Amino acid sequence: MQSSEQEEDLRLLRESARTLFDRAGGSGRSRKLRDAGGEFDPDMVRELGEAGVFGVAVPEEQGGLGMGLAAGGVIAEEVGRVIAPEPVVATIGLGLGLLRRLCPEHPKLEQLIGGEASLAVAWQERGPGGASADATCRYADGKLTGGKAWVVGAGGTQDFLVVAEADGGPVLVLAEASADGLVTTRRAQADGSSLGELSFSGTPAAELACGAAVQGALSEAVADATALAAAELVGLSQRAFEITLDYIKTREQFDKPIGSFQVIQHRAVDLNVMCEVAQAAVREVLMRMDGETDASIRARLASRAKARAVTAARKVTRDAIQLHGAVGYTDEFDIGLYLNRALVLSAWLGDDAYHRRIWFDAREEEGAAQ
C-alpha cells in the first residue's frame, strides 16, 4: 500500500512531467525529430536532467530524489504518452541502475542524473536464434574484443557501459564511443530510432567494477528497466486509446458517429478495460519492487509487468488502427506512430510470450525452494 503522502508526491511528479513534455511539443516533437532523422534531442535530455527526471529512483545519498521505481514508472508513463524518443527508461533502469549499484562514486553518475552526459549500456550478445546466453565479449589488458547487440541510444551517445568477460569473471567497463577499434552499426527500428550493434577489436576501455557483483547488478538493472519499459507501454497504450476514443466520437459514416455502433462501443470498452488492468498491474509491480530485496522475486515481478503491458499495447495499438480505418494506416495521423513505438518497446527486453515463460519458471523455482 502507498501512503497518502507518497501518493501525493507521485501525483505532483506526474503533473510536472506531463507539463514538461507537453510544453516541449508532445507527440508532435517526436514526429519532428523522426522526420529530421534525429534519434533524440540532446537539449531535451539536459532539460529532463535539470528537472530531476533521471534521478528519481536514485537514492538521495547518491544525488538522486530517492523516490523509487514507482516514481520512475510515473516518468516512464509520461514518456510513453508522448512517445518521446529520448532513452529515459534505458538511462534510469540500465545506466543509472548499474552505476549506482556498482560504482556510485564515479563522476558519470552525477553527470547522467543531471542530463549532462549520455551513456548507452551494451550488455546483450547475438546468438543464432536471438539473444545469446553466453558472453563472448572479452576484456583483457584494458582492451575489449568481441561484440554486443541491441544497444539502445547507441547513436548519439558519448560513452558505452559494457558488460564483458575477463579472466576473473564479469566486468563493467567504460568505452568512449569514439575509441579506436570500435565499430557501431545502427539498425533502423520501426519508430525511427535505431539499435546499435557494436564490434570491438582491441578497443581501450576503463574497468569500473568486477566479479559476481557485476552479474547481480546487471540482473537487477535489467529487471528495473523491464518494469519501466512496461510503464512506458502503459502510458503509450493509454494515450493511443484516448486518441482512438476521440476519433470514434467524431468520425461519421452512415450519418452517425461510428462510436454509436454497438460493436465499436464494445471494442472501445474492451480496450479501456485492458488499459486499466495493465496500468494497475504495472503500478503495483513497481511499488512492490521498491519494497522487495530478493532479486529473483523482483525479476519475476518485472516479467509480470512486461508481459501484461506488451499484451495490452499490442491489442490497443492494433485495434486503434482498425477503428481509424484507412487514416489509421497513414503516417499523417499520430496513431501510427504509437503502433510503431509499441513494436519497438515490445521487442526490447523481451515480449509478452517471453516474459510469461520467465514468470512461470521463476514461480516454479520459488515453489521448489519453499
Next chain:
Amino acid sequence: MTDWNAMSDAEFRKEVRGFLEAEYPEELRHLPHRPKFAEIEHWHRKLHTKGWVAPAWPAEYGGMGLNAAKLLIFYEEQQRWGVNRGRDMGVQMVGPLIIKFGTQKQKNYWLPRILSCEDIWCQGYSEPGAGSDLANLRTRAEIDGDDFVINGQKIWTTMAHDATHIFMLVRTDPDAPKKQQGISFVLAPMDQPGVEVRTITTLSGETEFCEVFFDNARTPRENLVGELNKGWTMAKALLSFERIFIGSPSLAQNALGQLESFARGRGAFDDPVFRDRFAQAALDVEDHAALYSRFADQLKRGETLGADVSMLKIWVTECFQRITELMIEAAGPDGGTVGPLQVGNVSVDVLASFYKARPTTIYGGSNEIQRNILSKAVLGLPD
C-alpha cells in the same frame, strides 16, 4: 489455343509451376512493397507474350478462360513462388466490369490495352466522407456536350500516382431519392489538367496510396460503363467477385511459409509453446482452404455466390495478421527492426509482412462491415 481446362489438375499445375520457375525474375520474388509498373514491366511483357495476363477472362477476350479450379491452382502457384500480382486492377476489376456490362466498342478498345498494360488502372471509389458508407460519395459528374465534367475528390486510391486511368463511381443524379441511386460508373484518363494526385505516406513509410482531386476534369460520355445512374448495382456485382478473391488463402499461405522458414532458422520450434501456436496458425490456414474450396466449387458449378462468402475474408485476413504477429514473436529482440532479417540462407522482412497484413481487415469492406453483412443477410438477425 490451349484448352487449359481440359488438362488434369496435376498437369496444369506442372505447366504453371514450370513457367514461373523458369521465367519469373528472381529479384522480384516476394517483393515487400507494391512495385511501380516500370519495376515489373519486363515480367509483364513475358506474361503478355505467353497470353497469361488475365487467367480468369474468357479466351475470346484474350484471357486464359480458366475455370474456378484451374484459377485456384494458377493463383496458388503464383503465391507459392512469390510472384507479384503486378498492376492488376485493370485485369481484376475493370476488365470483368467491361466484359460484363460494357458495349462491344468498349470491349474492343479497352480490353487489349489492359492486357498490354498500355493503360494502367486505379480504383476511385472511396472519398473522405465515403469509406464504409460508400454510397455517401459526392464526387459529381455532369454531362456537358459529349463529355462528363468531374468535380470532387477520391482518397486511398492505391497507386494512383503510377496509373494512366481511373475507374470511378461518381454521382450523376444528386436529386435521386436514395443515396444508392444516381451513382454511375465512369472511366477517366488521369493525364489531364483537371486531375491532381497527391501521394499519402503509410505508417511504414511507403507511398502506395493517394488522394486524387478533380477540378473540372473531363471524360467522354462514351466512357460511361453500363447505364447512367446504375453504377451502384454494378459495383456490388463486382464486389462479390472481389470478396472471393480477397478471401482466398494465398496471402496467409504465403506468410505461413515465410513464418515457417524464419522460425525454423531462429530455433523457435525448440519451444513447445511456439510449436503449438504455429500449429494453430497452420491449421487455421489449412482449414480455411477447405471452406474456400466449398465456395470455389459453387463457382465451378456456375452458381453465384451468396453473402456468406464474406466469412472467407474475415477468417483469412485475421489469420494472416496472427501469422505476422508470430513472425514478430519469433524475431524476438529484432521484432522492431526494419528491413529483411537474415537467418541462415533465408531472409524474411518481418515488419513488411506485418504492415501488409494490417489493412487487409480495413479494405475491401472492413471486417466489421463483413460481420454486419453476415449477421443480417445470412443469420437473419433483426435490426
